[in-house]
Amino acid sequence: MLLKYFRWIFFFALFAQVTSCSTGSKLTQIQQAQKAFEEGKLTESLAIYEAMIASEEASGTVSERSHYEQAAEVSDALGLSDKAESYYKLAIYHKTASPEVYQKLAKLYRKQGNISKESGVLEPLEQLYPESTAAKEERLRLFQIYIETSQWQKAVALWPPTAQSEKNEGELNAYFKAKQSLDHHDELDEIAEKMLLINPENHDALAWKAKAYYDNAETRYQQEIAAYEQNKTRKQYAKMLKGLDTSTADFKKALPIFESLYNSTKDKRYALYIANIYARFGDAGKAEKYRNLIQ
Numbered sequence: 001m002l003l004k005y006f007r008w009i010f011f012f013a014l015f016a017q018v019t020s021c022s023t024g025s026k027l028t029q030i031q032q033a034q035k036a037f038e039e040g041k042l043t044e045s046l047a048i049y050e051a052m053i054a055s056e057e058a059s060g061t062v063s064e065r066s067h068y069e070q071a072a073e074v075s076d077a078l079g080l081s082d083k084a085e086s087y088y089k090l091a092i093y094h095k096t097a098s099p100e101v102y103q104k105l106a107k108l109y110r111k112q113g114n115i116s117k118e119s120g121v122l123e124p125l126e127q128l129y130p131e132s133t134a135a136k137e138e139r140l141r142l143f144q145i146y147i148e149t150s151q152w153q154k155a156v157a158l159w160p161p162t163a164q165s166e167k168n169e170g171e172l173n174a175y176f177k178a179k180q181s182l183d184h185h186d187e188l189d190e191i192a193e194k195m196l197l198i199n200p201e202n203h204d205a206l207a208w209k210a211k212a213y214y215d216n217a218e219t220r221y222q223q224e225i226a227a228y229e230q231n232k233t234r235k236q237y238a239k240m241l242k243g244l245d246t247s248t249a250d251f252k253k254a255l256p257i258f259e260s261l262y263n264s265t266k267d268k269r270y271a272l273y274i275a276n277i278y279a280r281f282g283d284a285g286k287a288e289k290y291r292n293l294i295q
Helices: 002-018 025-040 041-059 068-077 081-095 099-112 115-128 131-147 152-157 169-181 185-196 204-229 234-265 267-282 286-294
Strands: none
Touching: 025 068, 041 068, 041 152, 068 081, 068 099, 081 286, 099 115, 099 131, 099 169, 115 131, 115 204, 131 169, 152 169, 169 185, 169 204, 204 234, 204 267, 234 267, 267 286
């Protein structure tokens, strides 16, 4: 209790020195702090704000008004990150924080590379003030954090984070990845097409498209062979040949895409697809060639 009393005396004395024993109104004190800040007198500005904070804490008026946010800004400008963090958090705790407080504290954590604390501030910003300018400015960053930390459901729920995201290849790629991870396959064709419109060489979209052609072709192939094995009639044979033509058409669509992907990445998974397609074409030589690449 005694220490707290001396703390108030210290701040009042410091405040009196800064303001040259001025007995002006609270508005005048705020103006003095702002003026000092604008003139680059950061230490003086912080001293005024801290004196006002000490006065508010002493009189119990913190819940009605607060200068935590301003003190935090000046502290940040002085490079006093710990003090800035403390004041921002006090503004949030006392529910006097504007949306910008959350944004500024998030930026402070971002500079520190603390992604956990950063998301812990951006999430309430999004939840409490979704229509604020601060929330809109930080929405993409929150989306990126969700992707980076594999929080796929939250990432999908936040899509699109900006009005331009649907036309941004990198952001579409991230959304595509989230949808894949959640097994939302029904929407992946549409997203892949958007990615290819932006960049016809988009790797993820091409791989998805080639696999879709391959899966359709292989499924049809197996169905037609199985149907004929169960009913070996001329009619069923003719139906099988027609079905295999459809299967072959899809294999032919998949093949050049897989070959391009393999040539650019040397990924053995693509070599396996290519080997299987050539096997379906009855080209044993090329099938063996690509199987050897898998070893």
